[in-house]
Amino acid sequence: MEKKKKHIIVTVIGKDEVGIVAKIATTMAQHKINIIDINQKILGDEIFAMTLLADREKSDLSLPVITAKLNESVKNMSLKVTVQDSEVFQYMHRV
Amino acid sequence: MKFSSEEILETVGMIAEDKLDIRTVTLGISLLDCADPDPAACACKVREKILAKGEKLSEKTDFVANEYGLPIINKRISLTPLSLVVPVADPAAFIEVAMAVDKAAEHLGVDFIGGFTAMIQKGVTAIDKALIAAMPEVLATTRRFCASVVLASTKSGINMDGCYTMSRVMKETAERTAEQDGIGCAKLVLFANPVEDNPFMAGAFYGPGESESSILVGVSGPGAVRRALQNLGPDADLGQVAEAIKKSAFKITRAGELVGKEMANQLGVNFGNLDLSLAPTPAEGDSVGQILETMGLAMPGAPGSTAALMMLNDAVKKGGLFASSSVGGLSGAFIPVSEDASMITAAKAGAITIEKLEAMTSVCSVGLDMVAIPGATSAETLAALIADEMAIGCVNNKTTAVRIIPAPGKDVGDFVHFGGLLGEAPIMAVSRISADTFVKRGGRIPAPLQSLTN
Numbered sequence A: 001m002e003k004k005k006k007h008i009i010v011t012v013i014g015k016d017e018v019g020i021v022a023k024i025a026t027t028m029a030q031h032k033i034n035i036i037d038i039n040q041k042i043l044g045d046e047i048f049a050m051t052l053l054a055d056r057e058k059s060d061l062s063l064p065v066i067t068a069k070l071n072e073s074v075k076n077m078s079l080k081v082t083v084q085d086s087e088v089f090q091y092m093h094r095v
Numbered sequence B: 001m002k003f004s005s006e007e008i009l010e011t012v013g014m015i016a017e018d019k020l021d022i023r024t025v026t027l028g029i030s031l032l033d034c035a036d037p038d039p040a041a042c043a044c045k046v047r048e049k050i051l052a053k054g055e056k057l058s059e060k061t062d063f064v065a066n067e068y069g070l071p072i073i074n075k076r077i078s079l080t081p082l083s084l085v086v087p088v089a090d091p092a093a094f095i096e097v098a099m100a101v102d103k104a105a106e107h108l109g110v111d112f113i114g115g116f117t118a119m120i121q122k123g124v125t126a127i128d129k130a131l132i133a134a135m136p137e138v139l140a141t142t143r144r145f146c147a148s149v150v151l152a153s154t155k156s157g158i159n160m161d162g163c164y165t166m167s168r169v170m171k172e173t174a175e176r177t178a179e180q181d182g183i184g185c186a187k188l189v190l191f192a193n194p195v196e197d198n199p200f201m202a203g204a205f206y207g208p209g210e211s212e213s214s215i216l217v218g219v220s221g222p223g224a225v226r227r228a229l230q231n232l233g234p235d236a237d238l239g240q241v242a243e244a245i246k247k248s249a250f251k252i253t254r255a256g257e258l259v260g261k262e263m264a265n266q267l268g269v270n271f272g273n274l275d276l277s278l279a280p281t282p283a284e285g286d287s288v289g290q291i292l293e294t295m296g297l298a299m300p301g302a303p304g305s306t307a308a309l310m311m312l313n314d315a316v317k318k319g320g321l322f323a324s325s326s327v328g329g330l331s332g333a334f335i336p337v338s339e340d341a342s343m344i345t346a347a348k349a350g351a352i353t354i355e356k357l358e359a360m361t362s363v364c365s366v367g368l369d370m371v372a373i374p375g376a377t378s379a380e381t382l383a384a385l386i387a388d389e390m391a392i393g394c395v396n397n398k399t400t401a402v403r404i405i406p407a408p409g410k411d412v413g414d415f416v417h418f419g420g421l422l423g424e425a426p427i428m429a430v431s432r433i434s435a436d437t438f439v440k441r442g443g444r445i446p447a448p449l450q451s452l453t454n
Helices: A020-032 A063-072 A086-093 B007-018 B039-054 B057-068 B092-106 B126-141 B160-178 B184-187 B223-230 B239-266 B288-295 B305-325 B341-348 B355-358 B381-396 B437-443
Strands: A007-015 A034-043 A047-055 A077-083 B021-029 B072-079 B113-119 B146-153 B158-159 B188-192 B213-220 B270-276 B367-374 B400-407 B413-417 B424-426
Touching: A007 A020, A007 A063, A007 A086, A020 A034, A020 A047, A020 A063, A034 B270, A047 B007, A063 A077, A063 B057, A063 B158, A063 B184, A063 B188, A077 B007, A077 B057, A086 B007, A086 B239, B007 B072, B007 B092, B007 B223, B007 B239, B021 B057, B021 B239, B039 B072, B039 B092, B039 B160, B039 B381, B039 B424, B057 B072, B057 B239, B057 B424, B072 B092, B092 B113, B092 B126, B092 B146, B126 B146, B126 B160, B126 B184, B146 B160, B146 B381, B158 B160, B158 B188, B158 B381, B160 B184, B160 B188, B160 B400, B160 B424, B160 B437, B184 B188, B184 B400, B188 B381, B213 B239, B223 B239, B239 B305, B270 B305, B288 B305, B288 B341, B341 B424, B355 B381, B367 B381, B381 B400
Parallel strands: B021 B072, B072 B113, B113 B146, B146 B188, B213 B270, B367 B400
Antiparallel strands: A007 A047, A007 A077, A034 A047, B021 B213, B146 B158, B188 B400, B413 B424
């Protein structure tokens, strides 16, 4: 059987501020999570929404720990970070 | 990127805001090899088997939930109907085995375990009688063990003696748990045409045709369906509404398929089936009644409710079937009164009555579910209510169920409070017109015709 890819989708939603992408990317780099693709936009006038595809193959951290670390990195900002296995999206959006 | 931002945000929103979740991962365990005429030995074998098969259920469920970032709410177990496992016609034997089952469930951290079940649609055996005699005691003294009795099927008709017996068991069970508003009855389901691989409690049991052990997954997401309809707006026609429901159901089912496959893989058992049922909880937004409201009814129970529910139930099945080849169980919409905020409001306002609920159950899963009625309702009236619901299942070749709570000392205008997932409900009025003579005739209503069904 093909080895399962450990790809995750990270979403960051909340109030726009300077430095969000930098903080998230730095934390991911510290934990050896490799960013594959990144997409960021401002919804309406001020809602920041970032979706990001990354590979956690080289990281030892479990998904809940990654979620906690990323939320910790932006803790003083009004943001919510969620992390999910990319297979969830593959199943739900691709036939 | 492989996925658009819109797709990603939709899924994240479904989970975070619309409470899309894997409602239950239920491990089915066959107990057919645990039969023993010595009750103590039987209890021991049953306990050992549950503990051995279920040992990793909790740990693996948490692992899978964490691994995918998908919430899994309940871990449960369903068992072979106990009437096929305890070969002694003695209520004490059933009580002894039931206590062992309850303890094993507690040890494994499982909140409900199903299978205190007898199948008497055509008639009773001495063993069935013993199981039913033990039922009030078991429901009053165990916390987790759920009971069910099959009273009717399309192929055998309706066992009216069984309906009458079970109405008295219900009343006794309610009395035995009177200090908690008769909560024992919330763990007792009466069935016509039950499915043997239902993952949802309280009516789950693991049928004798199932494999040694398998994973049964129940997914839910009334909030996600409602959101899809809200996005559609009030001008969309009903064809578009049905289409939107199908698409949501598809996505929700896919999430369940992913979890089911992985759970089966982790536990080394078969993936038995996936049951996509819109099962409400008392939490705000997690409501089937609100879907009907979003469709355009002022409250569930309004004229049009049966039509709206038929469309919802059908569209959910169509979306689900395309999403997984393991669809089974009940797969439809549930309308339990006490567990759905919008249904509770409608019942309080008098918008929904038992009679309207009964009509609605002819087009959806499952039946008169979590309906509280006056404790003074006679056993004969209760038996007649049960028979009506069985008739709907029988003639429509579908599952119907009755989970009614005759709340001791309560009357119309009062409330029952069960707490947690079981919620709360106003006492609903029951017709005072007598059916005594009809019920007391007893016997069996013959199986209905399968053709010329106009």
